[in-house]
Amino acid sequence: SQQGEEDPQALSIQEGENATMNCSYKTSINNLQWYRQNSGRGLVHLILIRSNEREKHSGRLRVTLDTSKKSSSLLITASRAADTASYFCATYSWGYQKVTFGTGTKLQVIP
Amino acid sequence: EAQVTQNPRYLITVTGKKLTVTCSQNMNHEYMSWYRQDPGLGLRQIYYSMNVEVTDKGDVPEGYKVSRKEKRNFPLILESPSPNQTSLYFCASSDRGETQYFGPGTRLLVL
Numbered sequence: 001s002q003q004g005e006e007d008p009q010a011l012s013i014q015e016g017e018n019a020t021m022n023c024s025y026k027t028s029i030n031n032l033q034w035y036r037q038n039s040g041r042g043l044v045h046l047i048l049i050r051s052n053e054r055e056k057h058s059g060r061l062r063v064t065l066d067t068s069k070k071s072s073s074l075l076i077t078a079s080r081a082a083d084t085a086s087y088f089c090a091t092y093s094w095g096y097q098k099v100t101f102g103t104g105t106k107l108q109v110i111p
Numbered sequence: 112e113a114q115v116t117q118n119p120r121y122l123i124t125v126t127g128k129k130l131t132v133t134c135s136q137n138m139n140h141e142y143m144s145w146y147r148q149d150p151g152l153g154l155r156q157i158y159y160s161m162n163v164e165v166t167d168k169g170d171v172p173e174g175y176k177v178s179r180k181e182k183r184n185f186p187l188i189l190e191s192p193s194p195n196q197t198s199l200y201f202c203a204s205s206d207r208g209e210t211q212y213f214g215p216g217t218r219l220l221v222l
Contacts, residue, residue, distance in 0.1 A: 030208055042115075042201060042213035043154075088153065092208040097161065098169060099144070099211060103153035 006089060006105040014110050019076040021105040023089030024069075032065055032072050033090045033099070043088065046074070081111045113138050117202050117214035124192055125222050132187045132217050134202030142207045143185040144169070145177065147198040148216075154201065160185055161207065192221045 007022045023032070031050045035043040047063045049056045049072065056063045062075040076083055086104045093100075115136045124130055136143065144159040146169075156169030160179040174196055176188040185204075189196060197220050203211040 033210065035211075035213075040199065040216065040218075042215045043203075043211075045210045045212070048210055090211075094208065097167070097207075098156060098159050099205075099208070100156065100170075101146070101154040103151065 006102045008105060010106045012108040012110065013079055015079060015081055017079055019079050019107055021074045021087050023072045023102055025091045026070065027093060029091045029093050031092050034063060034074050035088045035090060037086045037088065079109045081109050083107060084109045113212065115202055115204055115212050115214040117217050119217060120215060121218045123220045126193055127191050130189050130192060132200060134185045134214060135183050136204035137183065138204060138212065139182065140204035140206055143202065143204045145187045146201045146203065147171065148201065149198050194221050197221045
């Protein structure tokens with residue numbers, strides 16, 4: 001069963017705007033990971049945030065994690081056309097010994 | 112270069128004809144997984160392996176087999192493929208619970 005659920009399913013913005021995607025999950029986790037996938041290609045890791053962390057940055061990416069609400073958000077600032085892709089959150093739990101992906105958010109950045 | 116390779120990249124086959132998709136990683140990772148990706152369903156885990164000779168079912172294991180005889184290789188076997196196994200397949204490897212490195216994907220069409 002899916003652990004992570006992304007919201008929105010699709011997002012269309014103008015170049016230069018910020019894009020925010022949300023992920024909710026159901027069980028306790030050890031870490032949460034965000035990945036990007038360009039159309040039909042392999043997933044590329046963006047950021048990993050651990051359960052004892054609340055916020056993490058990498059370049060134009062900012063990830064927050066709220067374990068009390070079982071949710072995470074990915075913010076892409078000053079978006080570019082090259083950011084057009086699908087974004088997935090994935091959760092890892094020691095108890096389940098596996099990584100579970102959500103259904104993804106499809107982001108379109110219009111030049 | 113750290114990488115995960117999959118072969119073949121594209122495959123068209125007929126119902127019932129056994130096939131194997133190979134996966135190999137050069138990062139000495141203990142953890143390897145197979146996923147399938149279908150429109151609207153995100154990535155669903157088929158099988159995973161935590162080390163040599165240690166494998167376990169993911170969320171959608173029916174109709175698939177795996178083996179882990181060597182640390183670097185994790186082949187996916189479809190003993191009797193059916194049309195509902197038409198999908199995009201990804202292999203991934205990682206240190207347990209950490210960032211996953213994905214292969215380029217295998218597009219399978221079962222007629």
